[in-house]
Amino acid sequence: MNTPLEEGIQAAKAGDKERARTLLMAAVAADETNETAWLWLSGVAETWEDRRICLENVLTLNPDNEVAQHRLAQLNGVSPEDWHNPIGQQNKKPVSAAAAILYPERQQERVEDLFSPDGAWAAQPNPVEFRHYSQYEDVWSSGQPLCAFCAYPVTMEDNRCPHCQKHLFGWRHRYLQTTSRLVNYMIAMCGLTLFLLIDFFLDITLGQPIQLIAVHGLLAVVWVTLILGAYLRHLWGHYGAILLAFFVILINGNLLYTLFQETPFAAMDGDLEVGFLIVVSIALKGLQAMAALVILAWGIFVVSPEFDRQLLRFTAQLDRNPREASEFRALAQRLAQEGMWGSAVLHWQHAAAHAPNHAQYQRELGEAYYRLGHYQRSLDVLQSAYRLAKNPDVKNEIGLLLAEVSQKASLTDQPS
Numbered sequence: 001m002n003t004p005l006e007e008g009i010q011a012a013k014a015g016d017k018e019r020a021r022t023l024l025m026a027a028v029a030a031d032e033t034n035e036t037a038w039l040w041l042s043g044v045a046e047t048w049e050d051r052r053i054c055l056e057n058v059l060t061l062n063p064d065n066e067v068a069q070h071r072l073a074q075l076n077g078v079s080p081e082d083w084h085n086p087i088g089q090q091n092k093k094p095v096s097a098a099a100a101i102l103y104p105e106r107q108q109e110r111v112e113d114l115f116s117p118d119g120a121w122a123a124q125p126n127p128v129e130f131r132h133y134s135q136y137e138d139v140w141s142s143g144q145p146l147c148a149f150c151a152y153p154v155t156m157e158d159n160r161c162p163h164c165q166k167h168l169f170g171w172r173h174r175y176l177q178t179t180s181r182l183v184n185y186m187i188a189m190c191g192l193t194l195f196l197l198i199d200f201f202l203d204i205t206l207g208q209p210i211q212l213i214a215v216h217g218l219l220a221v222v223w224v225t226l227i228l229g230a231y232l233r234h235l236w237g238h239y240g241a242i243l244l245a246f247f248v249i250l251i252n253g254n255l256l257y258t259l260f261q262e263t264p265f266a267a268m269d270g271d272l273e274v275g276f277l278i279v280v281s282i283a284l285k286g287l288q289a290m291a292a293l294v295i296l297a298w299g300i301f302v303v304s305p306e307f308d309r310q311l312l313r314f315t316a317q318l319d320r321n322p323r324e325a326s327e328f329r330a331l332a333q334r335l336a337q338e339g340m341w342g343s344a345v346l347h348w349q350h351a352a353a354h355a356p357n358h359a360q361y362q363r364e365l366g367e368a369y370y371r372l373g374h375y376q377r378s379l380d381v382l383q384s385a386y387r388l389a390k391n392p393d394v395k396n397e398i399g400l401l402l403a404e405v406s407q408k409a410s411l412t413d414q415p416s
Helices: 004-014 017-030 035-043 048-061 066-077 097-102 180-206 210-231 235-261 264-269 272-301 325-337 341-354 359-371 375-388 392-411
Strands: 169-173 309-313
Touching: 004 017, 004 035, 017 035, 035 048, 035 066, 048 066, 180 210, 180 235, 180 272, 210 235, 235 272, 325 341, 325 359, 341 359, 359 375, 359 392, 375 392
Parallel strands: none
Antiparallel strands: 169 309
16 A cells, blocks of 8 residues: 555646645655655645745755755745745746747746656756647647658658658767767877878988888878768778777887887987987887877777767657757757758757747747748747847848748748
């Protein structure tokens, strides 16, 4: 038999706040030191004041409870005149015109009543409701799987989109964004390429055998090619860098051994300049060997996951890893470059919701809707962006786009 706490949590998850409140009050009455019961009770409290009391009780029991700290800080945004009013019946005012368009049903509330699956609130660094509410009855509010390219409804049986005919399955990198691991890998590759180029010109100056000069020149060209491959995250770039790094270590190790065996420093007695260049050449070969060793170890043990690929179904999906508006926008732009406007829209929606006063994010969201043929949505968001824009040039750009979308909307009967 379930306890009042367990039944109260189940009722809260089901949205039955009145029953949850009754059960959770019984739970805290039975055990006033139950931190979990106070935390859940705060989520179904009738007034902001009741919610504050519950959260303060949680922090009294556990001062380090980050969820309670976060939610109590959010309560500071509730206006004084609403403090004793029932939650949901306070004086409601949209945060901004952009937010009202994106979330017309939810932007009235300054504090959300969201629970995570494990029984604690989902404490986000930036308190934004990640669901997309719509005043339009269209694909974005249907709950159906959508093509990542054109946002047309698809089914699990579809291998191609019925609308744009794009393949709905394909290989993609596990990590959408380039991480610092890959950046450091490429920096090491660039450093080795620079050392090889310097060595190439030193070989010419010192009159080294043509074979050695050709080897250093060819290695520099190959490394530039591998850097490009690594930047594009091609497996051949990754494996090629590992093999070539091993090759460079062998060559330079052999050359260093030969040079020290021949004691080239004796040349400094007759020609100091040549002797100096020989010393520089030896130092460069040592730097090349060290850089190649770093690339070899980094490539094998650290950076390999950057090149992992997996078979994906191309439906419009949101990457929930970003936390800032700029991160959502960067992902949206990347998806749009790949032609995945359906997925890009989801990320622009969240960029605009995280930064509701940023006109550029809304302009880009409006343009994305326009490209997908959702003209009324596009007009609403662009009108909001136009009101927010301060720069005359940006305002003029949005105005021209508004005129274009308005004309297109008037010439088509396609529902939006």
